[in-house]
Amino acid sequence: MIRRVQGAAFVAPLLAVLALLAVLALACAGTASAHATRVSADPAPDAALSHGPERVSATFNEQLQTSFAAMTVVGPDANLWSTGPAEVQGAVASVALRPLGPAGTYTVNYRVTSADGHVVSGSWSFRLTQAGTGTPGPPVAAPGSEDGGVPVWPFVAVAVAIVGAGAWWAVRRRP
Amino acid sequence: MGGTTAAVTRLRTVAAGAAVVAVAAVSAWALAFPQNSLSATLIRAVADCSAVVTLGLAVVPMFDTDRYRREVAQRAAGPLILASAVWAVAEVVRLVVTAAQAAGVSAARVGVRTTVEFAVATTTGRSGLMCAVAAVVVGVVAFVASRGEWKPAVGVVVAGAAAVGVTGRTLVGHLSESPGGGLAVAVHALAAALWCGALAALVLVVEHRGQWARVLPRFSQVSLLCVVTLVVCGVAATALRLHSPGEFVTTGYGRLLSAKIVLTAALTVLAWRNRSWWLPAARSHRATADVSRLRSRIELAGMTVALTLAAALAVTG
Numbered sequence: 001m002i003r004r005v006q007g008a009a010f011v012a013p014l015l016a017v018l019a020l021l022a023v024l025a026l027a028c029a030g031t032a033s034a035h036a037t038r039v040s041a042d043p044a045p046d047a048a049l050s051h052g053p054e055r056v057s058a059t060f061n062e063q064l065q066t067s068f069a070a071m072t073v074v075g076p077d078a079n080l081w082s083t084g085p086a087e088v089q090g091a092v093a094s095v096a097l098r099p100l101g102p103a104g105t106y107t108v109n110y111r112v113t114s115a116d117g118h119v120v121s122g123s124w125s126f127r128l129t130q131a132g133t134g135t136p137g138p139p140v141a142a143p144g145s146e147d148g149g150v151p152v153w154p155f156v157a158v159a160v161a162i163v164g165a166g167a168w169w170a171v172r173r174r175p
Numbered sequence: 176m177g178g179t180t181a182a183v184t185r186l187r188t189v190a191a192g193a194a195v196v197a198v199a200a201v202s203a204w205a206l207a208f209p210q211n212s213l214s215a216t217l218i219r220a221v222a223d224c225s226a227v228v229t230l231g232l233a234v235v236p237m238f239d240t241d242r243y244r245r246e247v248a249q250r251a252a253g254p255l256i257l258a259s260a261v262w263a264v265a266e267v268v269r270l271v272v273t274a275a276q277a278a279g280v281s282a283a284r285v286g287v288r289t290t291v292e293f294a295v296a297t298t299t300g301r302s303g304l305m306c307a308v309a310a311v312v313v314g315v316v317a318f319v320a321s322r323g324e325w326k327p328a329v330g331v332v333v334a335g336a337a338a339v340g341v342t343g344r345t346l347v348g349h350l351s352e353s354p355g356g357g358l359a360v361a362v363h364a365l366a367a368a369l370w371c372g373a374l375a376a377l378v379l380v381v382e383h384r385g386q387w388a389r390v391l392p393r394f395s396q397v398s399l400l401c402v403v404t405l406v407v408c409g410v411a412a413t414a415l416r417l418h419s420p421g422e423f424v425t426t427g428y429g430r431l432l433s434a435k436i437v438l439t440a441a442l443t444v445l446a447w448r449n450r451s452w453w454l455p456a457a458r459s460h461r462a463t464a465d466v467s468r469l470r471s472r473i474e475l476a477g478m479t480v481a482l483t484l485a486a487a488l489a490v491t492g
Contacts, residue, residue, distance in 0.1 A: 067296045068277040113277045113297065121279070149286035156271055160264050163314075166262035170318040171253045 036062040036114035038122060045124040052100030052132055056082070056108050060091045060120070065113040071095040076104030079136035088112065099134030103127075144148070181364040186378055188472070192375075196220050199480040203487035207281055207427030208436060211491045218272060220486035222265035226306070227482060228379075229258040229313055230337040231372025236330055236379055238373065238390040238397075245325045251380050252321035255333070259314035262340070266307035271302065302347045309340030341368045348489055356415040363408035367485070370401035371478040378471050387457045395454050402443055409439070410480065418490055428491050435484045442477045449474065 040059045056073055071086035082095045093112050095136055100106065106128060110122055111121035200220055205215045232255040238247040274293035275285035294300040313336045320329040342361040373394055381387055408489060422429040453470050456462040 065277075065297050065299075067292065070279060111279050113299075115298070119276050119279075141411055149288050151283065152274075152287045152290045153283055154284055155287065156267055159267055163260050163263055163311075167256050167314065170256050170314075170321075 003169060036060045036112075036118070036120045038110075039119075041108070041124050043126045045126070048129050049126060050128075050130045052081075052097055052106075052128060052134070054095045055093035055096050056109070057092050058110055058112075060093070060112070060114070063091055063115040064088045064093060065115060067133045069093050069110075069112045070110075071108065071110040074099060074109065074140050075100070075136060076102055076105045076106070077136060078130075079139050081106060082135060083133070086110070094164075098137060100128050100132040101136055102133045102143075103129055103131045104161070116135075181382065188378060191472075195279045195479040196224060196483050199483035200487065201398075206430045206477070207487060207491045210427035211400075211431075211487055213270070215276075215490040216483070216487040218265060218269045219490050220483040222262060222269050222306070224479065224482050224484045225258050225265055225374040226310070226337065226341050227263035227368045228342055228373070228375045229262050229310070230368050231253065231374070231376035232258060232333060232379070233243050233313065233330060233337050234333040234369070234373060235376035236325070237327075237385070238377070238393045240389055242437035243386075243389065244327070247386075248330065249321070249327040251376060252317060254376075254379050255317045256299045256314055256321070259310050259317060259337075263307055263314060265435060266303060266310055266340075270300065270303040270307065284368045298347045302409055305343045306340045306474075308466060309336045309343065312336045313340070338365060338368075341365060344489075345410075353415055356412055359408040359412040359415070359460060361404050363412060364485075366386060366401040366405035366408065366482055367482070370398050370405065371475070373397065374475055374478065378468065378475055379386055381467075382464065384457075384460055384462070384464045384467070387462070387464060388460050391454055391467075395450055398446065399450075402446065406439070406443075409436075428488065431491060435481060435488065438477060438481045438484065442474065442481065445474055445477065 015049060037060065038058050039061045042055075042057045042059075043053055056071070058071070066088045069086040070087045071082065073082040073095065074079045079101075081098050081100060083098050084096045085097045086093055093110060102125070104127050107123055107125040109121075109123040111119060113119055197217070200213060200216045203216055204211050232251045235251050236244040252396045270293075271285060271290055272282050275282040275288045277293055277297070277299075278285055278289045280289075294304045313333050316329065316333050316336070320326075320333070342365050345360045345364045346357050348357075348360060377390060377394060381390060413436075417423065417429060417432070423433045424430060449470055453462060453467065457467055
């Protein structure tokens with residue numbers, strides 16, 4: 001009995017502290033994260049431009065992984081106005097733009113992987129005040145459709161089955 | 176030997192551990208809301224806990240005296256193979272899920288090419304691959320070794336591979352940008368893994384009073400070293416990562432860290448009380464095996480929560 005009481009005496013304050021921290025969590029939700037964040041953008045968020053820039057870029061506070069970066073610019077007509085793949089140099093991710101078309105709000109969406117392997121995504125927008133003469137790219141496709149090819153999950157399922165069966169067999173076969 | 180009873184007890188221990196992980200993961204998610212993803216925490220927690228248990232089972236023969244080491248290793252071989260299998264599976268699933276996350280698609284739709292590219296071209300992917308390979312190596316070596324005579328060298332190889340798997344992922348984690356911080360976290364993780372893993376292995380392998388009397392003094396020496404190391408390295412890493420004391424409550428990351436610090440303090444106090452009462456009692460055969468099992472399980476439950484919090488910390492953005 002005494003041991004059980006000791007266990008309870010150890011668990012009770014712990015639960016109290018966890019509850020307190022949970023309350024604090026709800027009280028100050030939505031604060032800064034511990035990972036890479038965008039520190040600046042070119043063009044600046046909500047900037048009003050008369051001519052479209054050649055590229056848009058975002059600078060982060062940490063180095064980025066060079067692969068697995070995605071950046072698109074979507075115009076007021078819901079067409080894609082960025083062209084080519086996103087490029088990463090150090091802490092800067094950028095993508096080339098076509099000559100812009102209709103006046104209105106253009107939104108830059110990005111998804112990059114920081115050096116510590118966490119995915120950072122977000123968006124900002126700028127405004128074009130004078131319509132350009134550019135032709136739009138394709139309409140924005142449904143997200144995730146670009147990853148065609150053979151899905152990996154059947155291979156994972158087979159690998160799991162093999163490892164599971166192997167371990168089972170190994171344990172049963174032990175002398 | 177009462178093999179069936181022992182197997183049922185082990186199964187119950189593992190089931191209880193899984194329940195503790197699930198509850199702790201939900202608490203961690205609530206603590207770090209909205210910066211934590213529950214599924215990522217769960218996968219990482221399963222991978223981390225199985226890696227820790229694997230490391231513990233690899234080193235557990237060293238806690239017994241020379242004469243009984245072979246016997247302990249034989250009893251640990253089955254759980255060791257199973258733990259490394261769970262670890263390998265968890266690492267592969269984790270790799271696919273992180274690849275899907277980086278590519279911005281769901282895990283069910285991510286392609287083979289994307290996954291392979293992620294595993295080869297990014298540091299996170301490479302570390303995940305290395306952990307999976309380490310887990311498979313441990314399983315294969317443990318199986319091959321269990322068919323022949325156990326030698327200390329086998330234990331060293333298996334423990335070394337498990338240690339590589341445990342530390343590998345921490346080197347590409349939050350503190351990868353500062354070499355000192357990365358090293359501090361790696362040593363911290365290894366010390367914690369040795370402490371928690373060894374106790375978990377004792378719970379799974381040790382059965383009667385005489386065994387507890389033999390293994391506890393040595394475990395107690397090792398765990399004291401581990402606790403000192405993990406506290407020193409943990410404090411260093413915290414000092415490097417957080418920029419102001421306010422972050423302990425204002426960020427999800429900081430709140431998880433606070434919970435982990437409180438838990439570590441509680442575990443250390445518990446361990447110290449065990450050291451001053453259970454250890455002498457067990458050594459002189461005064462503590463029954465039931466007492467020893469209960470004491471080690473209470474402490475192990477706390478450790479499981481701490482490991483899950485660490486897993487949540489690693490995936491909180």
